[in-house]
Amino acid sequence: MASSETQPRFGQSVKGLLSDKVTSCSGDVIALTRQVLKGSRSQELLSQAARNMVIQEDAILHSEDSLRKMSIITTHLQYQQEAIQKNVEHSKNLQDQLKHLMKQ
Amino acid sequence: MAATGDESAVMDSICKAPAPPTDLQLTAEPEPEHEHEQEHRRDDATENPKAKRPSTNNDGGVETAEEATEPAEPDINELCRDMFDKMSVFLQGELTATCEDYKLLENMNKLTSLKYMEMKDISINISRNLQDLNQKYASLQPYLDQINQIEEQVTALEQAAYKLDTYSKKLEAKFKKLEKR
Numbered sequence: 001m002a003s004s005e006t007q008p009r010f011g012q013s014v015k016g017l018l019s020d021k022v023t024s025c026s027g028d029v030i031a032l033t034r035q036v037l038k039g040s041r042s043q044e045l046l047s048q049a050a051r052n053m054v055i056q057e058d059a060i061l062h063s064e065d066s067l068r069k070m071s072i073i074t075t076h077l078q079y080q081q082e083a084i085q086k087n088v089e090h091s092k093n094l095q096d097q098l099k100h101l102m103k104q
Numbered sequence: 105m106a107a108t109g110d111e112s113a114v115m116d117s118i119c120k121a122p123a124p125p126t127d128l129q130l131t132a133e134p135e136p137e138h139e140h141e142q143e144h145r146r147d148d149a150t151e152n153p154k155a156k157r158p159s160t161n162n163d164g165g166v167e168t169a170e171e172a173t174e175p176a177e178p179d180i181n182e183l184c185r186d187m188f189d190k191m192s193v194f195l196q197g198e199l200t201a202t203c204e205d206y207k208l209l210e211n212m213n214k215l216t217s218l219k220y221m222e223m224k225d226i227s228i229n230i231s232r233n234l235q236d237l238n239q240k241y242a243s244l245q246p247y248l249d250q251i252n253q254i255e256e257q258v259t260a261l262e263q264a265a266y267k268l269d270t271y272s273k274k275l276e277a278k279f280k281k282l283e284k285r
Contacts, residue, residue: 013171022187026187026191029191029195030194030195033195033198033199034198037198037199037202042202042205043201043202043205046202046205046206046208046209047205049209050205050208050209050212053209053212053213053216056216057216060216060219060220063223064219064222064223064226067223067226067227067230068226070230071226071229071230071233074230074233074234074237075233077237078233078236078237081237081240081241081244084244085240085244088244088247088248088250088251089247091247091250091251091254092250094254095250095253095254095257098254098257098258098261099257101261102257102260102261
């Protein structure tokens with residue numbers, strides 16, 4: 001088949017046939033490359049992965065926001081605990097006075 | 105009848121197949137097919153800068169002609185190199201698209217991992233602070249028990265005060281009654 005194609009046809013020069021052959025070969029290489037890329041499905045899988053990552057980003061930001069709020073609440077709890085600690089030290093005197101009053 | 109006879113003779117001469125080639129005939133009178141083969145060999149093998157002019161040979165009433173060829177371009181090598189360079193650039197571009205997708209995903213994953221590391225640090229701080237708070241609240245428990253006792257004592261004191269108030273009111277009423285008498 002190839003030999004019959006390379007034989008000079010009526011009305012065509014060898015140079016024309018050569019250029020046609022080169023064009024067809026380059027087209028075949030391009031088609032092969034595209035088929036290899038298409039068959040690997042890398043484009044689909046990678047775009048799907050990127051899409052999923054974008055969907056997850058919202059949840060990640062929300063989680064980060066919640067964690068920061070939790071850290072602020074923890075700091076407030078620490079302040080409150082320090083205030084309680086300071087005020088609770090007076091309760092002993094109070095109790096002594098109350099005992100004294102109750103005895104009387 | 106004579107005309108038809110002449111016409112038949114002419115037709116016969118035209119339709120007659122050529123005689124089989126002999127050695128003498130090959131060397132002296134090359135056939136048109138052989139000439140074409142020789143021309144193709146010359147075209148494939150060498151690049152004739154000069155254009156071959158179509159020539160005609162009259163050989164016993166049969167005309168033969170040679171194929172007209174274009175002169176070979178002097179920069180065919182440059183053109184071939186250019187073609188292959190552009191092909192390689194195109195193929196590299198086709199493959200670079202997938203590489204760029206991978207790089208994008210890699211960058212996204214790196215940023216997400218950094219985000220998660222920050223969140224991990226925050227959560228570690230929170231857990232440490234909450235553990236300290238739990239310990240401090242545990243140390244406050246006796247004071248809270250004292251506060252409960254104080255509350256009970258205050259309630260008992262309040263009840264005693266109410267009783268005293270009631271008793272004093274009763275006492276006042278009795279005193280007033282006795283005073284009226």
